[in-house]
Amino acid sequence: MASTSHLTILTGASRGMGLAMAEQLLDAGHELLCISRKTNDALTARAQARGLRLEQWPQDLARPDAAAAKLETWLAAHGEGDLAGVTLINNAGVIPTIAPVGDIAAADLSQALRVGLEAPMLLTGAFLRATVAWKCQRKVLNISSGLGRRAMASQAAYCAAKAGMDHFTRCVALEEEQRGRHGAKVCSLAPGVIDTDMQVQLRSADPDRFPDVGNFQGMKSRGMLTSPAEAAARVLAFLAREDFGANAVADVRG
Template sequence: MKQFIVTGASKGLGQALLRELMRPECRLIGMARSDAGELAKEAAGKGVALRWIRCDLGDAASLEAVMEQAFAEIDGEGLDTIGLINNAGVIEPIAPAAVASGEDLIRNVSVNLIAPVVLTAAFLRLTAGWKAKRLVLNVSSGAGSKPYSGWSAYCASKAGLDMFTRCVGAEQEAEANGARVLSAAPGVVDTAMQRDIRAASPELFPSRERFVELHSSGRLAGADETAAKLLRTLFDERHPSGSVLDVRDLY
């Protein structure tokens, strides 16, 4: 039996990842600020156990308790795989740093970087000594290696997530049954985040037209297809712990 925890699971890529994992051999935990909605019925219809934890991953002080809540009903003895997929993310503020509010900048870094860092650390502690294969997938972005005017917090947080992955990967390589920790950029995916980007002011985000054109020309990747590629990457043991990848380079 396999157990997976997916953050940002109520919509977009997170929802697609959760649906892709609705398999007979999987038990799932979804985390999001909103309810499970139709996902609960869908999982039940497929005979898949789905627990839902409503939480705000921007609240750094609550993150360790959230992970402890997730593990309160997980029996490690019956698992061959335990996995954490840090998918939750926010793009706002879409504006130069000098214009963005401090509150918005803090929330961006909290959700995109602090949350996956703290959740991963707690996951590693709570699964220490387990016999199950331990997997962590951090959903990153090409913006972690390319600067965009108007995305300073987003680019910085994704770059930080990639470096965190490299460091933890090196740490886990030295451990017995160390976790395999990967960071993977999904490419430009047709989700609500892309709608927000296209709605941004070109004065605040000069690259807006590029994303408008990607959408109008039909070059956005589908969420379902991208979720399948991300999971294929996660399960591919040729990628060593600490790898920072882009699915567009792989498939």
């Protein structure tokens, strides 16, 4: 009988859509490794109740080299075993001070790019190296944003990180195509507009420094935001599609 077990590695799993994805992956029976700044006790209890293996690393992704090295070592020790599939979901991201780029401290800009772009690049490289000989299905899902495809004032770091993630994913997709049927399937996916702490940040910004603040306030007042649980379900349904990876850059609403 073919194995149905799956291993998913998920960053930014302690809150928001990341937490909702972690909960739904556990409910679906996945073995889970979560990499976040903080661990979540409720996730641990959920996994224990289902008899599933869950590991949570309290890892600062502003140190992506350390996180990537740890992941590569962990995957090598874990081995493929009888897995039917292994997936990396790069979900973590941060918005620095919402202001014109000249008003943002260099350290804040650096952190946003390390967490939002450098970490996904390094973790993807570690994941692909560690699993290159595995015969099971391999996938990389990078959580992008519409702001990676549309410029916005006072969002330079976030927009740049997501645009970089999109183009990075295009490059990796071309590389993995060269491996034929052994290549990983990769996609950079915009998940829609989600009612998370990040949206609270945007709605609460100073209008004098963030000219688009009214648009975000309007989306909230008109009920246009998706709940984290609903967004997670849509993203995971997209991940499960037979044609996942057919387009390296996609939007869950498309």
